Amino acid sequence: xxxxxxxxxxxxxxxxxxxxxxxxxxxxxxxxxxxxxxxxxxxxxxxxxxxxxxxxxxxxxxxxxxxxxxxxxxxxxxxxxxxxxxxxxxxxxxxxxxxxxxxxxxxxxxxxxxxxxxxxxxxxxxxxxxxxxxxxxxxxxxxxxxxxxxxxxxxxxxxxxxxxxxxxxxxxxxxxxxxxxxxxxxxxxxxxxxxxxxxxxxxxxxxxxxxxxxxxxxxxxxxxxxxxxxxxxxxxxxxxxxxxxxxxxxxxxxxxxxxxxxxxxxxxxxxxxxxxxxxxxxxxx
Amino acid sequence: xxxxxxxxxxxxxxxxxxxxxxxxxxxxxxxxxxxxxxxxxxxxxxxxxxxxxxxxxxxxxxxxxxxxxxxxxxxxxxxxxxxxxxxxxxxxxxxxxxxxxxxxxxxxxxxxxxxxxxxxxxxxxxxxxxxxxxxxxxxxxxxxxxxxxxxxxxxxxxxxxxxxxxxxxxxxxxxxxxxxxxxxxxxxxxxxxxxxxxxxxxxxxxxxxxxxxxxxxxxxxxxxxxxxxxxx
Ligand SMILES: Nc1ncnc2c1ncn2[C@@H]1O[C@H](COP(=O)(O)OP(=O)(O)O)[C@@H](O)[C@H]1O
Ligand SMILES: [Mg+2]
Numbered sequence: 135x136x137x138x139x140x141x142x143x144x145x146x147x148x149x150x151x152x153x154x155x156x157x158x159x160x161x162x163x164x165x166x167x168x169x170x171x172x173x174x175x176x177x178x179x180x181x182x183x184x185x186x187x188x189x190x191x192x193x194x195x196x197x198x199x200x201x202x203x204x205x206x207x208x209x210x211x212x213x214x215x216x217x218x219x220x221x222x223x224x225x226x227x228x229x230x231x232x233x234x235x236x237x238x239x240x241x242x243x244x245x246x247x248x249x250x251x252x253x254x255x256x257x258x259x260x261x262x263x264x265x266x267x268x269x270x271x272x273x274x275x276x277x278x279x280x281x282x283x284x285x286x287x288x289x290x291x292x293x294x295x296x297x298x299x300x301x302x303x304x305x306x307x308x309x310x311x312x313x314x315x316x317x318x319x320x321x322x323x324x325x326x327x328x329x330x331x332x333x334x335x336x337x338x339x340x341x342x343x344x345x346x347x348x349x350x351x352x353x354x355x356x357x358x359x360x361x362x363x364x365x366x367x368x369x370x371x372x373x374x375x376x377x378x379x380x381x382x383x384x385x386x387x388x389x390x391x392x393x394x395x396x397x398x399x400x401x402x403x404x405x406x407x408x409x410x411x412x413x414x415x416x417x418x419x
Numbered sequence: 420x421x422x423x424x425x426x427x428x429x430x431x432x433x434x435x436x437x438x439x440x441x442x443x444x445x446x447x448x449x450x451x452x453x454x455x456x457x458x459x460x461x462x463x464x465x466x467x468x469x470x471x472x473x474x475x476x477x478x479x480x481x482x483x484x485x486x487x488x489x490x491x492x493x494x495x496x497x498x499x500x501x502x503x504x505x506x507x508x509x510x511x512x513x514x515x516x517x518x519x520x521x522x523x524x525x526x527x528x529x530x531x532x533x534x535x536x537x538x539x540x541x542x543x544x545x546x547x548x549x550x551x552x553x554x555x556x557x558x559x560x561x562x563x564x565x566x567x568x569x570x571x572x573x574x575x576x577x578x579x580x581x582x583x584x585x586x587x588x589x590x591x592x593x594x595x596x597x598x599x600x601x602x603x604x605x606x607x608x609x610x611x612x613x614x615x616x617x618x619x620x621x622x623x624x625x626x627x628x629x630x631x632x633x634x635x636x637x638x639x640x641x642x643x644x645x646x647x648x649x650x651x
Contacts, residue, residue, distance in 0.1 A: 308505035311467045312519040313493040
């Protein structure tokens with residue numbers, strides 16, 4: 135029973151981190167129509183940069199500040215060099231971002247090496263919860279993810295830039311005719327998506343392994359969250375990510391993780407059979 | 420103030436605008452008429468830079484609009500009310516109203532808008548999609564006025580509006596013009612065009628083929644029938 139609780143809680147924590155990453159995937163898809171195969175690698179770059187910051191400065195907290203900024207900057211460069219040229223060609227976007235994924239993975243392997251690394255969490259204490267010793271860092275990770283998600287929604291709904299993003303997403307032509315610089319909005323959105331995945335990487339690095347393939351597992355999970363949540367439904371993405379990860383966590387407490395993944399894929403299939411547009415389709419956008 | 424000189428435009432390989440020329444003077448109300456599919460909307464989109472001109476020039480107060488970034492064109496002083504109104508349904512009425520400004524406008528600008536459109540003031544928090552067609556049209560006009568344009572371009576503003584509200588919209592456009600804003604109006608409703616505008620252009624197959632003063636066109640049954648297929 136304790137194992138079920140522990141893995142269930144781990145699942146929720148993971149779900150919140152995934153939600154943060156998947157939100158980035160979702161806004162990139164929603165605004166730019168880009169199916170971003172490299173999104174898991176944006177997360178991976180975040181974990182590696184976090185490790186690098188810890189390695190060079192000895193201070194993990196710095197990574198929470200620096201890595202999203204680096205991610206944003208990389209997002210700007212990639213949007214300009216890779217995404218802009220293939221805008222409005224969804225099929226090409228898969229090929230292009232797949233290539234980007236390989237470049238990022240091999241780039242990391244070439245510079246940081248291929249050996250997986252484990253980081254010591256910056257908070258090492260545990261706390262008594264539901265009859266078990268639970269790592270405080272995981273609670274912290276959940277809190278950071280929740281804060282980032284709330285900040286993102288605040289940005290989207292309370293700032294001019296957020297309003298412009300929603301307008302461009304709905305109707306880029308009319309938005310342009312109202313004076314909104316759609317080109318710039320696309321760039322900022324893509325960069326923000328990268329920054330969110332990179333922050334997810336910083337949050338997750340101490341509770342997972344850091345290596346050039348860290349994003350390979352994350353990507354399908356993010357896609358599942360985006361699809362089950364209802365394509366383009368951001369709140370749905372968050373809810374689906376948490377539910378899926380919790381479900382997998384609980385499953386993993388009595389079955390092999392592979393079985394757990396099969397279970398959640400089955401769950402996704404069932405959901406899509408019943409509600410082809412996702413659980414939360416038609417809810418708020 | 421606005422002059423289109425032999426403007427061409429393509430959708431892919433299709434040559435849609437094949438040399439459109441027209442002029443709007445300061446303070447003037449001009450209508451652009453023509454059957455469905457002749458290229459009226461495309462002409463307006465080319466002015467706004469939404470469809471790139473593949474030839475010719477769009478000159479507004481001395482600036483060639485085909486040479487500047489599309490999102491900078493509204494800032495030159497042109498308001499655009501697209502066909503179908505172009506309200507963002509998931510944004511609130513207030514967000515729609517202020518969409519073209521980087522910051523909230525000064526209160527006196529908003530007061531002025533609310534004075535003219537009191538119904539919008541009552542609905543600021545609602546999402547744009549919940550407004551009626553007539554209210555959306557008012558909102559589409561109001562969000563342009565917030566930007567203080569010198570020229571307002573409207574693409575079929577009375578399309579799909581309840582007949583009793585058509586008058587209201589006509590009155591609003593006339594009021595906007597009275598305040599010194601030039602009007603370029605695309606209409607299917609010829610009566611509205613003749614009532615509001617002093618000069619009329621008629622398009623056919625991607626080009627402006629006829630120009631007339633409204634009072635002359637009124638009695639020119641031949642032309643009306645030939646180009647627009649109407650008898651009035
Ligand atoms: N986005 C588009 N792609 C391809 N062809 C288009 C597009 N929009 C309009 N057209 C074509 O261009 C022509 C002119 O259309 P439009 O300017 O909308 O005419 P109007 O406003 O006079 O009814 C039509 O034949 C139409 O089918
Ligand atoms: Mg039209």
